[in-house]
Amino acid sequence: MQIRSIQASDWEAIMTIQSDTYHAFEPEPLEVMQSKWLLSPGSCLVVEVNGHIVGYCLAHPWKGEPPSLNQSIPVSIPAADTLYLHDMAFANAARGLGAGKMVLACLVEYARSLSLPNLSLVAVQGANDYWEKQGFKHADTTKCLGTYCDNPSYMRLVL
Numbered sequence: 001m002q003i004r005s006i007q008a009s010d011w012e013a014i015m016t017i018q019s020d021t022y023h024a025f026e027p028e029p030l031e032v033m034q035s036k037w038l039l040s041p042g043s044c045l046v047v048e049v050n051g052h053i054v055g056y057c058l059a060h061p062w063k064g065e066p067p068s069l070n071q072s073i074p075v076s077i078p079a080a081d082t083l084y085l086h087d088m089a090f091a092n093a094a095r096g097l098g099a100g101k102m103v104l105a106c107l108v109e110y111a112r113s114l115s116l117p118n119l120s121l122v123a124v125q126g127a128n129d130y131w132e133k134q135g136f137k138h139a140d141t142t143k144c145l146g147t148y149c150d151n152p153s154y155m156r157l158v159l
């Protein structure tokens with residue numbers, strides 16, 4: 001298993017995994033997904049097994065309340081206060097390999113390299129339990145998270 005930065009040729013596989021993974025809401029368009037990568041290529045990763053992409057992660061520096069789903073991200077974020085984990089998804093071929101924990105470890109290292117105090121995310125489709133097991137705690141937000149799905153949860157991992 002290899003974890004590496006996203007390359008331009010990876011997007012077809014990424015979009016397929018996104019489409020296969022999310023059923024509670026409409027998948028984001030390619031240009032919205034790529035806006036995260038353009039902002040922070042060092043924290044946008046793929047997981048490769050035997051030459052096949054089996055997972056991806058889109059994370060980027062952010063400030064304040066979580067961005068809305070389907071929101072393109074500007075090319076710079078002044079005074080970021082978190083590494084926002086926008087999306088992490090895996091194909092069935094990645095199940096049981098520990099890929100999620102390995103990607104999360106890469107993100108923690110990246111956030112620390114930027115002196116960011118935490119990682120944040122919006123858990124969807126019942127993933128709250130998974131993120132709690134990784135050390136994330138529920139966090140308050142005044143932002144309506146209705147664009148994500150029914151019952152989303154804003155969460156934070158303090159570094």
